[in-house]
Amino acid sequence: MYAVEPSAVLGGPLPAKMAETPSTTSVHADISPSHSEAYLFTKAKDTIPAEVSGSSNDCLICETGPGGSICPWVCSKPYRSWPLIELVRQYEILGVRYQYEQLCQSLMESIGQDVSGMRKCGAAERSGRFAPRESFNRWLMERRSVMAAHVDPLIPSPTVRSLSAREDNVVQESPSASIAREILDDLPMKIHIGETSAETRGNILRFSRLLVSEIRANPKTAAALSPADVEPIMQWIRELQDGEETPCIPSANIGLNARPQSSEDSVQDSLPQPTKGKNHTNEDSPQTVDEKVVDVNPFQGSTKEDVYNTVRLARPVVERLYAEKVSRVVRQLQQISRDAANRVEKFCKSGTSSKETGVVNSPDASASRETFARQFKRRCVVPRGGEVQFGSVKWMSGRNTEFFEFTDDLNARFEDACAVSAPGQQNLSRKYAIKGYKLAQLWRRFALKSGTKGKSDSKSEVLCRKSLDAGCVCEGQGWRGGDWTCTCVRDLINRIRSVESIGPLFASAVFALLCRYHCICGCQNQGKGLQCAVPPNVLDVLREDLEVNCELFASPFNVYLDNYCSIFPDVDVMFGSWGSFFDPSFELVEGSFEANPPFDEVLMARMVERLLLWLRKSEESQEGSRPLSFCLSLPDWSNGPSDFMDLLKKSKYLRYADVIPEGKHSYLNGFQHFCHASDLQVPAVCGTFFAVLQNDAGTKAWPVTDTFIKRLKEAWSAYDAYDNAGVSL
Structure with missing residues (x-):
């Protein structure tokens, strides 16, 4: 690991004549204009002169970062005001979260769904919530991966006026594909994986009936659907309902610009007929190259693979039916979020000076x-x-x-x-x-x-x-x-x-x-599931065999290695964070690193794109290629379309890839800093796709050997929560 030790300095505020202060590195140290007053620490553009860092006033200075890119972070807010600022921020984010729930409930009502009936259709796990589970938390994390300035370090608000441009020059917020996908995957209802396979099958059939009902209720939208999108899901539903007393599939003329069919039209009269016999597919049914229709015995139950297959085949139809309504919800949420962030910034500007709060220096x-x-x-x-x-x-x-x-x-x-x-x-x-x-x-x-x-x-x-x-x-x-x-x-x-x-x-x-x-x-x-950490003994293997000494996605609570990047650098820099992985100024050119990001499809795709860009740039450098290596722990989502997995599998930098099976390994609880010792170990809910990306120099410096692979698999499977030092305390 090629890094310089970060250090912390307790100092004073930047004086008005700071630009005139001599420094060996730069003439002055400007505060980056990309951050608002709502941030605790902000990155300074230049090195802080020694005369300033040694002064005694209201300012705190932290210096942190990888290798030769160490930079100062400055906080001009009195430290006794930090708790109040964070509580105001929490108050606002709770309001945004509540209004998001209300927007999702209104969406369900607007599409004509009986909310009380939804709870009986496999959605009982919501416990009165109408937003997809953890979708709001995923949205918060996904928005931090957008390389744009935010008004607030927590509340999504990537619309900040540039201080060097005209007042009306505003960076427009891009729509969130992550939260839109989460909501669409819950429409017309979330398919709940039941305790038994029979219960799961019943939930899939209820989803099918609701989807068919929506298609019938929107004939104009349905008429615009492509047969290539409609036929696979209809064929799949027909196979699922084979043997059911009450078939529910509508006319096959959907998407073919034909006359609307009445609710009494028969499936057998309108769709291509399956061959006689149980669980045989129609050979004439159009399917994409990678599509797979899973056989289901109607006298048995269904597995979660059937759930994934149903959602995958239904997605094109669902997106066409609900895209505009979901986009409206996302736009409203983004506006609510921006307003909340602006209120926090206004509070920080007006009420946190040491003079007003009586804070000592x-x-x-x-x-x-x-x-x-x-x-x-x-x-x-x-x-x-x-x-x-x-x-x-x-x-x-x-x-x-x-x-x-x-x-x-x-x-x-x-x-x-x-x-x-x-x-x-x-x-x-x-x-x-x-x-x-x-x-x-x-x-x-x-x-x-x-x-x-x-x-x-x-x-x-x-x-x-x-x-x-x-x-x-x-x-x-x-x-x-x-x-x-x-x-x-x-x-x-x-x-x-x-x-x-x-x-x-x-x-x-x-x-x-x-x-x-x-x-x-x-x-x-x-x-808590979004912050689960890789077990310490796995990280030990990576450190000993591949000299990994930095976690690219961690927090001060779950970091294990010496160095790390985190989602909230404005507060985490006090505890040694290098900053955010998605900071535009952050770039890695040499070293061995580990990445276990939050399991969000959009965020992981952006991460992989950035890693591949760094690897490509390392080989194009005129100074010669430096060794660069990344070990990735990602969810195995190969049962459906996945952008990040496609990018990895096609990359020329992929040196090793394997799937750690579900039920054969565990992670550390995302709340390990306060959870009970018995809850520290969290079984993986899906397989883990472990991959190693390296440039040629990295492959020579840290080769993936058979010994390493053996030790890695043993470490994943042998993790015991009680082996973690200090658990008894």
Whole structure:
């Protein structure tokens, strides 16, 4: 891994005459205009001069990034205001989430579906929700992959005025193909995979009846359908209903511009007839090259493969029937989201200055470093009790868990910040939990950014690094060989709390981090499946055999390797994140990396396109090709059309690909920072498509050998949740 250690600097705000300050790297350090006031940290365009980074005022500076592209991130907001900003953001995103549910319910009613009947047709798992499960969370993540500036780091809003252009010059938001596909796949109803195959078969047949009903209700739209789109799904439905007492397929004249058929028209009179006998397909039925019709015994049940096949064949018809209505919902959602983001930005501009909130200045950089270094050197730390109040955040300790709660009154703040209140916003969370050992790991990245010893480390930084050796984070080995270390997580937490210049800053940073990731998962933690992590022993194999030392899709909570990219760099940079994988300025030219992105079709396709672009550019470089390698852990969605899998399988850079079968491996829970130890291991709900992409130099540097493949498969299959260090804590 070719990277330089990231570092953190506590400093002051950028002075007005900063452009005149001499610097060896640049004349000045402008803040990137692509981000609004709603961001906590923003990337500076140039290196921060030493005179500025060492000043003592309201500003915080983090420097992070891969290799030679390390850049500073600057926060001019008082750190005590971070929790309030994140709660306002959560309040707004809950409102957007609630209004999305309302839009989906209106959509269901507009297409004439009986909502109460839908719950009986295999959609009972919605529990009163009408939006596709996790579709909103996927949309939030997919929108972060759009390479455009956003008003808000969480709420989708890629319409930002350019500061260097005319006022009316606005970047227009592209429509979200991801959420449109999620909604379309739920129409006319979601096919629920039942507990038994017979139940699954019944749900498929109910879907078929609803689809046929929609085709009959929209003769003009149906008449425009191509026979190549209609015939496969009709033939498939006929095979499914073979032996049913009440066939429901409409006339085959659909899509052929013929007269509308009455509801009494018979399937056998209108569609090409199947051959006599059970489960035989019609040889004259038009099918695409890759199409496969699955035989179904009418006296048995159906499998989830039948569900996938039904959805795949029905998609062209469903898109034609509902495309305009779904597009209208998406446009309304995007407008609601932009309005919410603008309200958050307005709040950040008007109500978070240190003068208005009474926030004290940040501590001096060098003084802070020396202070907490000396504090850690003390062998005995007097416990400060079960709870400590740092400004508006109360830090409480349980047996194995730490709690952070916002204790200030929010009513007046929200009245000023938010114009509209929705019932869904009543679920606002002000208190968050995190395991003690996870908090210790966060502190280690917060203090050291997980780097190794650098050439220019100060005495205090070396001192802190010794105190935070990995062996003393959660193993409780006590004092060793005359050295001083914390004896356990509890002692470490007491030491952090005892440093008055660092404890409040760390508490605010952790609360902001917990609140932000809670927002993207929903008030009921719906999005935990989108953050599942690759097991540690698999990453160990990748690190040992292919020298992988960076996760391209991780978070401060689930990162395992030394370096990582994450979805929220404006808050994650405090914990060592390199930034977003989809940042236009982020580019990898050398090294070995791992990618386990959120399982969203559109996002994964964009990721693969970007990886292939970097590999292609590495070979076209005039300086010669540098070794570049990517290990990918993706869902095996080969049972349907998949853009990202097509791109991978056709790529000349594909060096290895295999599918880890469903039921033969597990992932780490997306909520591993607070879930119970028994829930840490999450069985994979589908196969994992593992692939290795490399350029020629990467293949020479890190060859995929038989030994590596054997070790990799053993690591995937042998993962045990209780092998993870620190789980007992």
